[in-house]
Amino acid sequence: MKSYFAPASTGNFSVGFDLLGAAFAPKNGELLGDELVIEGEAAELSLRLSGRYVHQLPGDVTDNLVIKCFYAFEQKVGKTLPRLKLHLKKHLPVGSGLGSSACSIVVACYAFNDYFGKPLSDFELLQLTAVCEGGVSGAVHYDNVAPSLYGGLLLMLPESPLLCRPLPWFPHWQVVLCYPGTVLSTKAAREVMPKELSLKHSIRFANMLSRFVSALYCQDETEAFAALQDLVAEPARLPLIPELTAIRAALTAEGIGHVGISGAGPTLFAVCQNDQQAEFAAAYFRQHYEKNQDAMTHICTLATVGARVLLE
């Protein structure tokens, strides 16, 4: 029996639609991500499901991304593989903006590659996870699969053979993630996006992203916060998450530098510079944004390690 884990991720990080993504881990040491156990080999491929968010998964196990990944992995490797007895522990809510589908895809593809003796290179593995994720959201985007696979804050380079590169981070930053407990499908949240951007808007978008990246390299925190503006997805998605305006006003009034949409939402994230801000943001989110028993709020730091073996 071998157990694998992949962390939650925040796509876009506000300023880099489809181009920036970060993996996060709760400060208190809890595991925020999906776990896949390979229990052994069997005549038939099987998948057992458990975990806090198992009720949000498709009823038919053959529709589960883990099963789809097995066949996609087998096709990519190009030979028939032994069937496995699998157990997915679904700890991330589905349609949450925490890269839930990417997390299951990454943990599954990483686990199969490890179990079968690493027939795929890191590059091929990332490509495979992105294609599987594209099948869910309607478009190939790397900003959840790459951080979930590698950890860290990453800049996607989809037109370069590198595909992505790690970026510097502010080591004292804490990110508070709040999932309200409601579901928003990524596909639906992509359908509201503008089909085209004007030249003026494209230049402003490129400017904010390059300003943020340059601020990270210079470790200029004032510039980084000034550049953390979502000029592309937020205007289109705000009607789906109208609470953002009031929450942002309340948290920024307390000196918190940024509040944005995690991935396609409805999870919101607040970037905090110290424990006091992080605790304030978490308490505020719990009181004003959590909507039901599925909701959760975590104070996180950057997860510097991505997919990994949990138990040999």
Ligand SMILES: Nc1ncnc2c1ncn2[C@@H]1O[C@H](COP(=O)(O)OP(=O)(O)O)[C@@H](O)[C@H]1O
């Ligand atoms: N293991 C899985 N984890 C997450 N979603 C899954 C899984 N298996 C199948 N799905 C389906 O994939 C879709 C994921 O939706 P999506 O909005 O992309 O989620 P997220 O934004 O959280 O990644 C849903 O229709 C869900 O039922």
Ligand SMILES: N[C@@H](CCOP(=O)(O)O)C(=O)O
């Ligand atoms: N760049 C994507 C990110 C989607 O993240 P998810 O966690 O909501 O799947 C987008 O904004 O559509």
